[in-house]
Amino acid sequence: MKKPPLIATLEAGGTKMVAGLATGPDGILAREKIATTNPEETMGRLVEFFKIAVGEYGEVDALAVGTFGPADLNEKSPTYGCILETPKAGWAGTDLLGPLRRVLGGVPAVFETDVNAALFGEATWGAAQGLENAAYFTVGTGIGGGILINGELVHGVGHPEMGHMRVSRHAEDGYAGCCPFHQDCLEGLASGPALEERWKKGAEEWSPDHVAWEIEADYLAQACLNVLMIAPPERIILGGGVMHQAQLFSLVRARLAELLNGYLAYEELRGDLGSFIVPPSLGDDAGLLGCVALGQRFILPPQAR
Amino acid sequence: MKKPPLIATLEAGGTKMVAGLATGPDGILAREKIATTNPEETMGRLVEFFKIAVGEYGEVDALAVGTFGPADLNEKSPTYGCILETPKAGWAGTDLLGPLRRVLGGVPAVFETDVNAALFGEATWGAAQGLENAAYFTVGTGIGGGILINGELVHGVGHPEMGHMRVSRHAEDGYAGCCPFHQDCLEGLASGPALEERWKKGAEEWSPDHVAWEIEADYLAQACLNVLMIAPPERIILGGGVMHQAQLFSLVRARLAELLNGYLAYEELRGDLGSFIVPPSLGDDAGLLGCVALGQRFILPPQAR
Numbered sequence: 001m002k003k004p005p006l007i008a009t010l011e012a013g014g015t016k017m018v019a020g021l022a023t024g025p026d027g028i029l030a031r032e033k034i035a036t037t038n039p040e041e042t043m044g045r046l047v048e049f050f051k052i053a054v055g056e057y058g059e060v061d062a063l064a065v066g067t068f069g070p071a072d073l074n075e076k077s078p079t080y081g082c083i084l085e086t087p088k089a090g091w092a093g094t095d096l097l098g099p100l101r102r103v104l105g106g107v108p109a110v111f112e113t114d115v116n117a118a119l120f121g122e123a124t125w126g127a128a129q130g131l132e133n134a135a136y137f138t139v140g141t142g143i144g145g146g147i148l149i150n151g152e153l154v155h156g157v158g159h160p161e162m163g164h165m166r167v168s169r170h171a172e173d174g175y176a177g178c179c180p181f182h183q184d185c186l187e188g189l190a191s192g193p194a195l196e197e198r199w200k201k202g203a204e205e206w207s208p209d210h211v212a213w214e215i216e217a218d219y220l221a222q223a224c225l226n227v228l229m230i231a232p233p234e235r236i237i238l239g240g241g242v243m244h245q246a247q248l249f250s251l252v253r254a255r256l257a258e259l260l261n262g263y264l265a266y267e268e269l270r271g272d273l274g275s276f277i278v279p280p281s282l283g284d285d286a287g288l289l290g291c292v293a294l295g296q297r298f299i300l301p302p303q304a305r
Numbered sequence: 306m307k308k309p310p311l312i313a314t315l316e317a318g319g320t321k322m323v324a325g326l327a328t329g330p331d332g333i334l335a336r337e338k339i340a341t342t343n344p345e346e347t348m349g350r351l352v353e354f355f356k357i358a359v360g361e362y363g364e365v366d367a368l369a370v371g372t373f374g375p376a377d378l379n380e381k382s383p384t385y386g387c388i389l390e391t392p393k394a395g396w397a398g399t400d401l402l403g404p405l406r407r408v409l410g411g412v413p414a415v416f417e418t419d420v421n422a423a424l425f426g427e428a429t430w431g432a433a434q435g436l437e438n439a440a441y442f443t444v445g446t447g448i449g450g451g452i453l454i455n456g457e458l459v460h461g462v463g464h465p466e467m468g469h470m471r472v473s474r475h476a477e478d479g480y481a482g483c484c485p486f487h488q489d490c491l492e493g494l495a496s497g498p499a500l501e502e503r504w505k506k507g508a509e510e511w512s513p514d515h516v517a518w519e520i521e522a523d524y525l526a527q528a529c530l531n532v533l534m535i536a537p538p539e540r541i542i543l544g545g546g547v548m549h550q551a552q553l554f555s556l557v558r559a560r561l562a563e564l565l566n567g568y569l570a571y572e573e574l575r576g577d578l579g580s581f582i583v584p585p586s587l588g589d590d591a592g593l594l595g596c597v598a599l600g601q602r603f604i605l606p607p608q609a610r
Contacts, residue, residue: 070569085570133461147536149461154454156438156537157573164568165534166527168473168489181568184473222471229470231452231536232461263469263486264375265390268462 005061005299008050008104009291011114012036012067012096014088019046020288021053021060024296025125029057031288039094047103054104062299063101063109064291066117069144071096073111073155081111087180110294113160114138114287115146116153118280119237121290123148127237127281135233136280137162137223140240143187145223149231163187167222170215173198190219192242208247216242217251224252224277225259234268239280246279253277310366310604313355313409314596316419317341317372317401319393324351325593326358326365329601330430334362336593344399352408359409367604368406368414369596371422374449376401378416378460386416392485415599418465419443419592420451421458423585424542426595428453432542432586440538441585442467442528445545448492450528454536468492472527475520478503495524497547513552521547522556529557529582530564539573544585551584558582 004027009020014036021030030053034045054060070084081097101109112120119128119136128134128148136146145162147154154160164185175198179188188194195203199212206212224236238252253273260269268276280286309332314325319341326335335358339350359365375389386402406414417425424433424441433439433453441451450467452459459465469490480503482489483496493499500508504517511517529541543557558578565574573581585591 145535149454149459149536150457152455152457154536156454157533157539157571158537158569160537161534161569163534165531166473166564168471181566182564226470226531227535228462229466229468230450230532231454231459232463232465234462259471259487261486264463264466266462 005296007292007295008060008063009288010065011287014068019049021057022292025289038090043099047099050103060104060107062107062295063104064295065097066112066114066287066291069113073159108299110298115144117290118286119146119148120293121282121286122237122280124293125289127278128235131234133233134235135227136237138240139242140192143191147231165226167219170218173215186223190216213251217248217255220252221255221259224256236277237280310601312597312600313365313368314593315370316592319373324354326362327597330594343395348404352404355408365409365412367412367600368409369600370402371417371419371592371596374418378464413604415603420449422595423591424451424453425598426587426591427542427585429598430594432583433540436539438538439540440532441542443545444547445497448496452536470531472524475523478520491528495521518556522553522560525557526560526564529561541582542585
């Protein structure tokens with residue numbers, strides 16, 4: 001049997017980077033967390049990690065990167081593989097893909113958003129396994145979103161920025177919103193910092209029946225509804241730190257059912273929406289495995305996928 | 306030179322059907338408008354039209370239908386090609402595709418929404434020509450939306466229902482909304498009937514600087530923003546009866562720029578958005594030509610498309 005392709009992976013976050021070398025869920029050969037400080041230092045450590053890993057495990061077949069944004073995913077662009085304008089000091093314009101690809105001998109490379117990569121991992125081995133159409137929100141310090149349609153991750157002019165869609169304000173919510181660009185967009189009203197600023201203390205101190213969760217669920221349900229009306233997924237995964245409040249799942253499902261009000265009688269939308277709105281299932285491995293899946297898919301011929 | 310494929314087309318609307326036979330924009334050989342009454346009568350007239358047309362112009366190579374919704378676009382479904390639950394009396398469950406395909410000798414067939422078909426026409430020969438990512442709203446009696454991503458029309462669980470996304474209420478708008486399912490969704494607040502019910506007279510009686518247009522533009526700009534954040538198109542086409550109020554285009558562009566507030570510095574979003582938000586360019590032929598383009602694409606090998 002031919003040995004499975006070896007994929008170099010990078011989850012690039014604003015706080016930390018996770019570099020890896022893997023063949024699949026049961027073949028994570030190496031993994032290293034590296035703090036995201038300045039580009040020179042961080043990129044230097046990443047290059048070093050991959051040099052050592054290749055020395056130990058042999059040549060890789062592909063490189064796959066899932067990055068924080070905004071990032072240039074357009075292969076035809078002169079800044080393909082770079083971080084674009086970002087408030088993160090020093091990183092705007094940094095070429096993330098180029099240096100890593102060079103140290104790996106110019107292998108085929110895939111460059112995606114972190115959320116799209118995590119979604120692709122869930123669609124390959126996790127909570128959206130086998131689905132051709134799925135969406136993924138990560139609700140934490142910010143709100144990010146990824147979307148898969150007809151088996152392909154969605155780009156366009158740039159990439160999805162689902163945290164910045166507009167939602168309708170909850171009647172009991174007097175909080176102004178915290179998005180520096182849009183104030184009361186989804187992220188401005190429903191990210192972790194919005195929750196903390198609105199209620200003046202940490203989520204761990206609120207009871208599960210605090211009105212905070214009802215308001216939060218309303219915004220997340222609106223976000224799910226809008227995705228459903230624009231690019232209808234078969235399932236929506238809600239992940240990120242805020243979703244560790246497990247009571248949110250049933251609140252979001254119930255509110256989404258109210259908002260739908262019987263419209264769209266698809267099988268996926270019947271019942272309690274328990275299999276339509278779900279948590280991720282790959283946990284901390286989602287990003288790394290998403291990159292492995294993207295790398296494999298990119299280098300294997302269609303019939304072997 | 307091989308003669309171009311001959312496509313049988315049907316734009317199926319809730320008020321009228323337009324059946325056609327064409328090879329492209331310069332080859333519309335036959336076209337007939339048929340009132341949408343009850344399925345038996347209307348389907349009978351359509352079958353008759355195609356029988357006569359084939360007798361006159363010869364066998365067709367494909368059939369393409371763009372229909373009102375909701376409709377079953379899922380080829381694997383037992384009700385593929387049928388109209389689903391609709392308030393239009395008698396039409397729920399009607400098999401639109403089957404009888405037409407049979408009278409045409411079982412040719413390859415494509416079944417799409419009317420808005421997706423119109424968008425595909427605009428992407429092939431019109432206002433979105435050559436783009437791989439585009440969206441289309443039709444703002445009239447209802448609000449429909451179509452979306453093209455990576456060159457493919459978007460389905461998923463069902464098809465886009467962009468008129469039913471939620472938008473944030475304009476501060477000066479006290480109108481309750483007219484959607485029977487969701488009251489103040491996009492369609493409930495911004496469709497033609499919403500405008501008329503809110504302002505108690507017909508649009509032709511309001512001056513172009515009536516506050517009606519500012520409020521309408523706010524809702525349409527929010528809809529454009531949400532599409533941009535979820536499945537980023539390179540261009541958005543706004544069509545339908547309400548958009549005959551041409552002053553709306555500059556109002557929507559200006560409001561969208563305000564809402565974006567400098568976020569997403571893509572080339573497509575710079576300047577006055579004059580080439581990002583545009584009217585359709587195929588006029589009354591968009592639906593028919595969209596079907597021709599869909600039919601051609603379906604039957605031609607990829608390299609000939």
